Amino acid sequence: MPAHAKERxxxxxxxxCMRICARAWSPALSRFQSASIFGPCDTxxxxxxxxxxxxxxxxxxxxxxxxxxxxxxxAAAVGAAGLAWPFVSSLAPDxxxxxxxxxxxxxxxxxxxxxxxxxxxxxxxxxVRHRTEEEIKAAQDVNLATLKDPQPDSARVKEGHAQWxxxxxxxxxxxxxPLGQQGEFKGWFCPCHGSVFDTSGRIRQGPAPINLPIxxxxxxxxxxxxxxxxxxx
Amino acid sequence: xxxxxxxxxxxxAFAKWFESRLPIVGLIHSSFVAFPVPRNLxxxxxxxxxxxxxxxxxxxxxxxxxxxxxxxxxxxxxxxxRIMRDVNYGxxxxxxxxxxxxxxxxxxxxxxxxxxxxxxxxAPREVLxxxxxxxxxxxxxxxxxxxxxxxxxMSFWGATVITNLFSAxxxxxxTIVSLLWGGYSVGNPTLNxxxxxxxxxxxxxxxxxxxxxWALHVPGNNNPTxxxxxxxxxxxxxxxxxxxxxxxxxxxxLIFFAWxxxxxxxxxxxxxxxxxxxxxVTPSHxxxxxxxxxxxxxxxxxxxxxxxxxxxVAAILIWALVPWLDTSKVRxxxxxxxxxxxxxxxxxxxxxxxxxGSKPAEGGYVIAARIATIxxxxxxxxxxxxxxxxxxxxRMPGSIVESVLGRGxxxxxxxGATAAPQTQG
Numbered sequence: 001m002p003a004h005a006k007e008r009x010x011x012x013x014x015x016x017c018m019r020i021c022a023r024a025w026s027p028a029l030s031r032f033q034s035a036s037i038f039g040p041c042d043t044x045x046x047x048x049x050x051x052x053x054x055x056x057x058x059x060x061x062x063x064x065x066x067x068x069x070x071x072x073x074x075a076a077a078v079g080a081a082g083l084a085w086p087f088v089s090s091l092a093p094d095x096x097x098x099x100x101x102x103x104x105x106x107x108x109x110x111x112x113x114x115x116x117x118x119x120x121x122x123x124x125x126x127x128v129r130h131r132t133e134e135e136i137k138a139a140q141d142v143n144l145a146t147l148k149d150p151q152p153d154s155a156r157v158k159e160g161h162a163q164w165x166x167x168x169x170x171x172x173x174x175x176x177x178p179l180g181q182q183g184e185f186k187g188w189f190c191p192c193h194g195s196v197f198d199t200s201g202r203i204r205q206g207p208a209p210i211n212l213p214i215x216x217x218x219x220x221x222x223x224x225x226x227x228x229x230x231x232x233x
Numbered sequence: 234x235x236x237x238x239x240x241x242x243x244x245x246a247f248a249k250w251f252e253s254r255l256p257i258v259g260l261i262h263s264s265f266v267a268f269p270v271p272r273n274l275x276x277x278x279x280x281x282x283x284x285x286x287x288x289x290x291x292x293x294x295x296x297x298x299x300x301x302x303x304x305x306x307x308x309x310x311x312x313x314x315r316i317m318r319d320v321n322y323g324x325x326x327x328x329x330x331x332x333x334x335x336x337x338x339x340x341x342x343x344x345x346x347x348x349x350x351x352x353x354x355x356a357p358r359e360v361l362x363x364x365x366x367x368x369x370x371x372x373x374x375x376x377x378x379x380x381x382x383x384x385x386x387m388s389f390w391g392a393t394v395i396t397n398l399f400s401a402x403x404x405x406x407x408t409i410v411s412l413l414w415g416g417y418s419v420g421n422p423t424l425n426x427x428x429x430x431x432x433x434x435x436x437x438x439x440x441x442x443x444x445x446x447w448a449l450h451v452p453g454n455n456n457p458t459x460x461x462x463x464x465x466x467x468x469x470x471x472x473x474x475x476x477x478x479x480x481x482x483x484x485x486x487l488i489f490f491a492w493x494x495x496x497x498x499x500x501x502x503x504x505x506x507x508x509x510x511x512x513x514v515t516p517s518h519x520x521x522x523x524x525x526x527x528x529x530x531x532x533x534x535x536x537x538x539x540x541x542x543x544x545x546v547a548a549i550l551i552w553a554l555v556p557w558l559d560t561s562k563v564r565x566x567x568x569x570x571x572x573x574x575x576x577x578x579x580x581x582x583x584x585x586x587x588x589x590g591s592k593p594a595e596g597g598y599v600i601a602a603r604i605a606t607i608x609x610x611x612x613x614x615x616x617x618x619x620x621x622x623x624x625x626x627x628r629m630p631g632s633i634v635e636s637v638l639g640r641g642x643x644x645x646x647x648x649g650a651t652a653a654p655q656t657q658g
Contacts, residue, residue, distance in 0.1 A: 091412045097422065118513045122417040125513055169513070170418075173538055175397040176390065176515040191517050192394065193533055194594050209538045 097123070103228035105220065108164065116180040118169060121227045125169030125177060126215055127188075128225070131199060136162050138185070139200035149210045153200045156211070158219055166225065167201040167212035178212075188212070240267065264450055269468035270475050271456035273637050277347040278454065279482035280340045282475075286483055287337040288442065292435050294330040295379075302382065304428035306421035309384035310509045328498040334376050335501045336490045338524035341369060349555075350576055352564030353455040359556040361448035364441055366552050371438045376522065378431040384424060385506035386516050392419045392427070394519065398532075401539040418512065458636045459564025460629065467633035518593065526590030527583055531609070533594045534602035544606065551613050558613055560621025563629070571624045579612045 101122035111117050111130045119126050131139070139153040157165055171178050176192035183189030184205065185198035195206030202211040217227040241262035243249040252259055301320050303312035316323035345365075348354055354362035381392045396413045400406040415422025453462060462468050469475075493501070501523060505516040521529050528545050535541035566573040586605050592598040630636040 088412070091415055091426065093411065093414075093416045094422070097416045097420075101417070120512070123420050123512070124418045170393075173397070175393040175419075176519065177513060191515060192390075192519050207533075207536055207538055207541065 101228060103226050105224060105226050108223045108225065113163070114181075119227065121215065124215075126227060127165070127167050127169045127180070127201075127212075129165040129167075129180070129199075131163050131165055135186070135199040139198060139202075142198070142200075142202075148203050151200075151202060151211055156200050156202070156214060161219060161222075164225070165199070165201060166215060166217050166227070168215055169212075171195055171208055172203065172210045172212060173206070173208040264446075264471075265476075266470065266472040268450065268471040269462065269465075270454050270471055271462055271467060271633050272469045272474075273456050273458060273633050274454060274475065274478070275457055276478070276482055277343065277351075278456075279475075279479045280344040280347065281449075282479035283340045283483055283486050284337070284344060285442065287333060287340060288435065288438060291330060291333050291337060292439070294326050294333065295432070295435065298326055298330055299432060302428075304382070304425050306384060306424050306510070309382060309424060313383045325494070328494045330379075332490065332493045332498060332501065334379060335522070335524065336486070336493070337372065338376070340486065341372065342524070345369070346580065349579075350566045351455055351457060352459055352559070352561075352566065354552075354556045355559065355564050356556065357452045358448075358455065361445060361452070362556060363553050364445045364448055366549065368438055368441050368445060370549065371434055371441065373525070375431060375434040375438065376524070378427040378434070380522060381424065381427050382431065383506060384510045386508045386510060386514075387503045387506040387519070389419060389510035389512065390515050390519050391521060392423060395521075396423070398542050398545075401542040403539070420512075455564065456633060457565060457567060458630060458633055459568070460633055460636070463632050464634070520591055523587070523591070526588075527586035528590075530586040530590035530602045531606045533590070534599065534606040544610075548609060551610065555613060555617065559617045560619075561624060561626070562621070563626040568627045568629050569620070569624055570627060572620050575612065575616050575620065579609070582608050582612070 104119065104121050106117075106119055106128060108128070108130070111128065113130050113132045114135075115130050117128045119128060136153070139156075142153070144150040144152060153162075156167075169177055171190040171192065173190065173193050173195050176190050178188035178190040178195065178197060180188055183196040185196060187199045187201060187204075188197040189195075190197075190206065190208070193207050195208035196204050197208075197212060198204050200211075201214075203209070215227055216229055217225050218229045220226050241252075241259040243252045243258070248258065298316065301312065301316045301323060303309055313327070316327050318324075320326075348362065348365070377391070377395055381388045396410055396419065399409045399413065402409060411417070413423065413426075414420065415426060456462075503516075503520075508516075520526070528548055531548050532541045532545040535544045561569060561572065563569050566576050582605050586602065586609065589598055589602045589605065594602075630640070
């Protein structure tokens with residue numbers, strides 16, 4: 001053992017040694033044995049050899065090494081953050097998926113009153129519902145104060161097209177597809193967790209927090225809509 | 234106590250040469266051969282070994298299945314059917330892997346209930362216990378993503394429901410969901426990243442398992458009495474005592490496993506998952522795999538989206554606080570007359586929640602799920618802290634050896650092999 005090992009100011013050599021020898025893995029073993037399987041623990045290790053050098057410069061003012069330490073750490077932090085961004089960003093919808101979100105047109109003439117048609121835009125399900133007179137009336141005659149997510153029916157359809165309701169087709173709770181013309185309000189009923197929507201697609205009962213959202217769409221003519229017009233990527 | 238009695242001594246010249254350069258044989262010897270375990274461990278302590286076997290088996294069957302599987306939304310379902318029909322023994326590999334996931338959870342739940350019954354989570358094993366919770370969470374993530382890969386109806390809608398849980402997070406919820414999906418709904422990008430993560434996570438589990446075993450080998454095993462080992466007479470070496478016990482238990486477990494694989498391979502799955510994914514129709518009755526049911530019941534018991542998600546996550550994370558919520562100084566339920574009863578009530582509530590999770594969320598089921606959920610949390614937040622203050626523990630034996638051989642037998646030293654049972658044969 002080198003002489004300086006005896007003069008080391010700190011008495012933690014044992015703990016360093018513990019980390020190197022097998023006791024750290026299994027002290028329960030060493031409880032019954034006094035020796036480590038790796039032999040005696042007082043062999044010289046790298047820590048002891050380094051320490052006298054470290055002590056000699058400990059009290060000196062900032063050195064070139066301190067500067068390098070901070071500069072390297074700062075570069076590493078900036079680099080890690082900069083490198084992490086491409087990885088996270090790559091998980092977002094890619095250009096292909098966004099491009100597939102080009103607007104789609106739908107001819108409304110074949111849809112009979114009372115019928116619900118399912119279409120996809122951007123991979124998301126959309127209900128296009130041709131509402132009957134009773135369904136429109138039921139949606140309009142609601143005391144807004146009783147709603148969980150208060151919205152008048154007029155805000156959920158385009159002016160002059162009250163018979164057409166266009167809403168996203170996934171329940172706002174956890175994304176299941178609600179069943180049309182079912183539930184207490186004959187709007188939609190979600191079989192997964194029991195959310196009930198009315199004929200305006202508004203949440204009336206159950207765990208869904210908000211109404212079925214309205215996708216961006218416009219009427220090209222009285223019998224044709226364009227879904228996805230003016231949508232942001 | 235004899236020095237070096239259980240230590241590894243390399244015999245051949247090569248073994249000596251190798252050991253002086255990489256002492257891994259000695260490490261394995263001290264960890265899995267000479268390692269002293271309490272002599273009174275019962276069969277509930279063998280499920281750690283079963284779990285390790287199941288992890289390795291899942292990785293091996295999974296690696297081979299990945300050689301035949303195609304992670305593409307248009308091809309995944311057909312590639313799984315090809316595994317079932319065309320690949321030699323593909324049906325066996327897939328049934329082993331799918332039922333293996335269920336058996337993995339059977340074993341981990343036994344392991345977890347054993348931990349709660351015998352108070353293994355208490356000092357000085359808190360970190361060991363928390364590492365176990367991390368493994369359990371990783372297992373749940375892995376199992377969920379694996380279930381998505383066949384791209385059947387339950388795969389698709391399970392993925393939709395579970396990923397939508399993150400939309401409950403305020404403000405950034407929708408961004409998180411979009412990053413999970415890689416699109417505007419569950420689709421091909423989702424399937425691709427789930428396949429990648431499903432391959433990665435088991436190796437992360439393996440890493441945490443090594444930490445778990447390491448943290449176990451610092452204090453050593455708990456045991457049915459909850460009393461620490463005090464002398465060599467309390468212990469036996471891991472080999473052959475635990476290796477044969479673990480091995481015997483594993484054989485019984487594998488017979489149980491094989492029964493599922495060969496006689497009811499689809500019983501634990503859902504028939505709907507043999508219908509290809511259809512994003513415009515949700516199956517009428519959507520339930521997760523059986524091992525998620527208690528947590529699913531808690532999710533549905535709360536009539537608020539964010540609240541439900543918080544309660545479900547809290548139902549697991551609350552375990553991490555149990556070492557501090559349980560105020561009793563006594564570890565094992567064997568000597569805690571009140572805790573023993575409350576443990577079984579809590580156990581029954583867990584089973585009840587699992588059953589309720591499989592039922593539709595309506596009427597009496599919801600009310601029962603709410604009561605059970607409240608009790609589940611009350612067990613940890615109210616009953617455990619109070620029990621330690623009011624319970625009178627039963628008289629405990631002075632040592633492990635006394636609990637095994639009786640008070641008189643502990644004093645005189647028997648002759649022969651039992652004189653120093655902690656040493657190897």
